[in-house]
Amino acid sequence: MIELFKFRTEMRISFEDVDLFGLLHNAKYFSYFEKCRFEYLRNLGLIYGEESLPNVECAVVEHFCSYKKPARYDDVIEFLIRVSYIKRSSLQFQYILRRKGEEQVLTTGYTNLVWVNFESGKPKTIPPHIKDPVVEFEGDNLDKMPGNPVAK
Amino acid sequence: MIELFKFRTEMRISFEDVDLFGLLHNAKYFSYFEKCRFEYLRNLGLIYGEESLPNVECAVVEHFCSYKKPARYDDVIEFLIRVSYIKRSSLQFQYILRRKGEEQVLTTGYTNLVWVNFESGKPKTIPPHIKDPVVEFEGDNLDKMPGNPVAK
């Protein structure tokens, strides 16, 4: 499973993001997931500066996180990120978290995104300048159909 | 489905929690879910003051959120909350969000919690002083087995 994840980034768990027990707060994982998505897209040259935002028209429609082992204050976490499928108007990001230099999976998660016409509320086609680089980058690693979100 | 949710609370979506589009940020829903859990437990007299925290030994192990329609800045949101199942060492909270006074479901979500011995990492039995009031409050609404997390 892990070999399907071609893009990786590292982030350190900050003091502000941990809870009273010194563990990364459960809601903050989704903030880190967002940073992962932006880094993944930035890596593909998909610019997300402020001027581009009004045309983004892309909404998070589903979120999932499985917390297996906690990430702790000051841990340097390796985030493995992939797009697992991309369809006409939707795609899925998947994440695997490990402590840097360790094999054990701490967390898995996914985000389902849909491109939407914000005025009509109807789904719209993912623009080719976004879809094509993702398809090219992921190649054969893309799932044939949306299925098991993240391997156990 | 909605009639299974006996506990409700209201919260207003704050300026700080919305994104550049004026919509409640996707990660912040999980912060509101946490406030829901605390209110639910507080309503049952399950005190969660600081002195009780070292004994809590309860961990979020899975999170899910389905975003159907956005909650917006300054919306007053009605949160419907239930415990859907409670087993020896685990339980599930479910949430339904609606704008106050409206029928339309904006969001559904769930949190799976497990009681754990923080030293050994092994699951432990939910203490009766927590389990019993929950079972009594939910009554026949408790699912016979953990299944479909939140109705579509």
Place this chain on the structure above:
Amino acid sequence: MIELFKFRTEMRISFEDVDLFGLLHNAKYFSYFEKCRFEYLRNLGLIYGEESLPNVECAVVEHFCSYKKPARYDDVIEFLIRVSYIKRSSLQFQYILRRKGEEQVLTTGYTNLVWVNFESGKPKTIPPHIKDPVVEFEGDNLDKMPGNPVAK
């Protein structure tokens, strides 16, 4: 000093907002201050729904907080709030925090706001529909000149 504060609101310190020591995180005080400002303005009937936001054109230009004693997890905090001065294009909010039912001051702080034309970046006159109710509410409690932000 405290008798100058005519508006009060209460908020409970949430689990997510405390740090590893169980204390309200220093940055989060400013989030609570913001909620205070909105509640103060809401109390005066100054509507701040989403449709009004494009016309707000009001910027935080200075922030100060003096942390004397910590607010802790699950504390119910009484926030005392006043506008201390209001000039042509600027005003100051001041805050005093105390644990509910206690005299001891935990925190003092202030926020300086300026009304700005967002296109030109120049200060603009505070609209009378905002200034007048504030002046009427605060009455003689308004400082004659901006000075000592919050009494020690």
Place this chain on the structure above:
Amino acid sequence: MIELFKFRTEMRISFEDVDLFGLLHNAKYFSYFEKCRFEYLRNLGLIYGEESLPNVECAVVEHFCSYKKPARYDDVIEFLIRVSYIKRSSLQFQYILRRKGEEQVLTTGYTNLVWVNFESGKPKTIPPHIKDPVVEFEGDNLDKMPGNPVAK
């Protein structure tokens, strides 16, 4: 003034941290300040891993921020950081924010910290293993007395 700041770090303003206007939210500056302090100390080899935290006994006692020009979504901000004074039990961090590659100062701010015996609540002496490296690093740039927090 700026030449007094010998330590610099860069951070990108994330989507989650901006408000409805695309500007870094006023409370979030203090989160970035905290990251600055940790980076400054890490750069001096002052380890702040979890095991060291129970002995930290250091509290933020005052915070100030002057917002001159906004930092925006996706901006790469250069943070200039210094310790401006260090006394027996207290010190001050100062910050200057600029957009990377630009001269204009966006924001200035400071944090006053005091070392405290958490049991007695009394100030305690800053441990030499922290004070000495700071004094050595800042050298003659240290203010002779705590005064004007950040130059206008």
